[in-house]
Amino acid sequence: MAKKIALLQGNEACAYGALYAGCRFFAGYPITPSTEVAEVMARELPKLGGKFIQMEDEIGAMAAVIGASLTGMKTLTATSGPGFSLKQENIGYACITEVPCVIINVMRGGPSTGMPTGPSQSDVMQAKWGTHGDHPAICLVPASVQELFTETVRAFNLSEKYRTPVTVMPDEIVGHMRERIEFPEPGDLPVVNRAVPSVGPEEYLPYDTRFGDIPPLAAFGSGYRFHLTGLNKTADGFPTNKAEVVQREGERQLRKIEDNIDDIVLYEEYLLDDAEIAIVAFGSTARSARYAVNEARKAGIKAGLFRIITYWPFPDKQLAPLAARVKAIIVPEMNLGMTIHEVKRCAAGNSKVTGIFRVDGEPINPGQILDEIREAGK
Amino acid sequence: MAFDYEKYIRPGKLPHIWCPGCGHGIVMKGLIRAIDTLGLEKNSTAIVSGIGCASRLPGYLDFCTLHTTHGRGMAFATGIKFARPELQVICVGGDGDGVAIGGNHFIHACRRNIDMTYLIMNNNIYGMTGGQFSPTTPMGARASTTPYGNPDPPFDIAKLAIGAGATFVARGTAYHASQIDKLLVEAIRHKGFSVVEILDSCPTTYGRRNKFRSAVEMMNNLKESTVSIKAAENMSPEQLQGKVITGLLYKENKPEYIAEYQKIIDDAQEIYR
């Protein structure tokens, strides 16, 4: 049977990806340029017996998706810049209570109201450091409509597997572009469902590390009853001030991610084998970069592209050897310099790292990158 | 027979953390009696709260309990109830939690009319953080952030709830302890969003600064400053001056959100089958 093919907008693809992954609950608050995700969910969820609710603000939307997830549902919210800022406290709550959920943040210009319809890539640091305190962070940055679909599915899988919120962050260009997409059939992409407790209700504890660093989360209403709090807690979910427990639990929550980096980190290498100049880019900027690399190759310059797909955890493991191999790295990004600091950290002085930064609401075009490649090749 | 509260309390959790004479304990007992009267199942009842002394309540109770972020209890509760309507959902919190930082969620929960109950424990102060004024602190009262008296006018929570569209609104006091469970029983039975405000007392951070020498004096004040809606019927406006009315203040039947949404699901599934 032929695959179902459609011309779809990025944000729409994201919503269909969520439905494919089994998401049946959406809570949100309208904000440009993410609103289409909510609109598709509002239309499609009832057909599948799912629930859509427009909350009074993004804080409430984030709270509602965590609450709904606790009943065993896969849940989604979508927002942009100012709304992402408002969600931060409750994202931290999902981190510490270890409740899965997926957040779409379609990046627009900032800070504050910034440029509502202008593209940006300036929330990548917020995705890791936005909520206070040490906490795990998984953030995916797709670059095409098809990938927005597949990465949203992967976001749900990672969220359920690692029992933590996952953020998917297309820039406005990827969120709003229309492309041909091939709908995966059921079974084409893996769909991970939440682990259920292997012990009975009498024995169940929400953070029982006898079952490893990611203990199963029971659902409210499934015969298990327990307590969850945003305070530092012990295995039974109740608050504690015990220094060694707080330390141990804090470390475990980071370890969940750090020990599984290879499973989480996804990237794409393009013409890097013999490259002397590497571009490190993501989202729509990576599309310009790919074009620039092709042009550079035509001009005889050995350029290649490292495309970040999993932004957090950062692909240190891949970038460090790359930096040791190439002469120069160029980091184009729609912000005033964020990814470049991570890349420099990975490069550890082993190659020259320069950036192309743009926050005027215009995409970084291939010409700009090509100029920089030529400069670096001199 | 004596009432067995501990049947509903998680083993080993008493004594609770609240100060001597804190009204929150009296309210929690009222809630337990209401749950007992209604025969609510432990595994299918979720009790949710925000942050504050009052919001510590769920941790004591042997149900599905969630202690969330300051002011957001109702939004978490909305997610739980909407996702799994078969759960009985009760949200609790203090006045600061409910009508200051959580005020937006509060009014919208009232408007939306989801079938759950909000128990607000109004002690007119931010107890947990040491006694700063709240949106229900009377004008002139002392708090750590109103050292010269409070210039900020208070909310009437019940009126706010009614104005925002809540379909069941009742008020009681910690002094009138035997009424708390009765109000809550009716509230929980009500199909729609029900608000029960219990006036209670924080001797530690409010009483101390406002010339109440003891928890007992604060309890007496709850008695003297309130009048039941029944008694109020026969009182003149002069007699009612300065009194707060207690009892069932408002009740109406309106479409319940989740039932309405279910119709949307049914229609959508009918059309797209």
Add this chain to the structure above:
Amino acid sequence: MEKQFPKIEINERYCKGCHICVEFCPTRVLAMKGFTASVINLEACIGCMQCELRCPDFAVKVTT
């Protein structure tokens, strides 16, 4: 038959000494003994339960 009085138990581990039960007992059955409430005049008890209902600390149990 002898008159049966309600049984009043004060849990000293829970009692925080707030005086509420003592002050609001209509027949002065209870009194503070140091920091905890205690029963001093059981004969006067009318079993109204107000002490139990108003004790914030789950420390009073009245069995009628």
